[in-house]
Amino acid sequence: MNQPIRGYTLTQWVGSGGMGEVYQAYHTATQRTVAIKMLSRVEQAERFRNEAAVQASLRHPHIALVYEFFVENNLSCLVLEYIEGPTIEQYIKKSGPLSEEVAWNLLAQIASAMDYLHNRGIVHRDLKAGNVKIARQGKAKLLDFGLARFANSPKLTHEGYVIGTTGSMAPEQFSGQSSSASDCWALGVLLYEMLTGQSPFGGSTLSEISRRIQKADYVAPQKLNPRLSKASERLIDKLLTVSPDRRFTARQVVEALRHPHLLDSPDWVGQMRKWWDRVKP
Structure with missing residues (x-):
């Protein structure tokens, strides 16, 4: 879990989303805590890219921000604003x-x-x-x-x-x-x-x-x-x-x-x- 991915160090597992696992992570360069959603089903890659495209276009105080989307070692990752608190x-x-x-x-x-x-x-x-x-x-x-x-x-x-x-x-x-x-x-x-x-x-x-x-x-x-x-x-x-x-x-x-x-x-x-x-x- 501590192996960095594009500068992000995974710190703990948060839960499962619609298509992937979600982790809390820390980016050393920006000193930012984020949530990283990793695609767990390869057949859902198109939908995962769609999620990134939709949410990255949004700026609203009550919608979690998207910081970036990348593919590393064939693993699709969506980097999101980390929200502290319960659902x-x-x-x-x-x-x-x-x-x-x-x-x-x-x-x-x-x-x-x-x-x-x-x-x-x-x-x-x-x-x-x-x-x-x-x-x-x-x-x-x-x-x-x-x-x-x-x-x-x-x-x-x-x-x-x-x-x-x-x-x-x-x-x-x-x-x-x-x-x-x-x-x-x-x-x-x-x-x-x-x-x-x-x-x-x-x-x-x-x-x-x-x-x-x-x-x-x-x-x-x-x-x-x-x-x-x-x-x-x-x-x-x-x-x-x-x-x-x-x-x-x-x-x-x-x-x-x-x-x-x-x-x-x-x-x-x-x-x-x-x-x-x-x-x-």
Whole structure:
């Protein structure tokens, strides 16, 4: 592990990403601590290069930076900003649900990052609690762009191939379709998990989870956390909506979090549509 790679000394193993192993490393010349993601599956080389190209083009306070990409001894390496702190998933497992104030603050930061991506024609496609770190002073940092792509870039999967993390996937992703609206569904899943400590679409089998997702069939979050405000419940409803066209955009999420009164009025039409989505064959 201590054998330098392009001037980087690996100091400890951090975990596994979508396509490779991630290590903490130290660069002697710049005295910078970084994260290095190393490709573990040669057949995924094209997707790994795509991840580097997508993330290297981004500059946003809530998206981890890419410093460089290189190939050394046939080993593809992506050098990233090292973020100290737990992922949201790790935090929930250790400490349980977040307070509404903290959850809203984190969601506002993540939604801002998603709005930035969507305005540049980029769909993340794998937003989840395990891909967001909570850094110092409660700053959210979005990680892992292994499944992201530009809207006009070539597809790296076969048509109809399901891609993503099942529990956070939008209904349309089960048909191989994804868009910015799919990322917004994942925002709803993330908010639900932060406020309740549970996934909205749990199940014992993948087919059961898929069925529940495609009907937006989830337990009302207030039943799991009675202290939640109506605003949180309505925001989740606006995001966990079967039709992509009716979901809140990332920009609308940011605005709603800044101005909660936008969520004051019950959406009776939306509630009827959600009821119909759940009961229709």
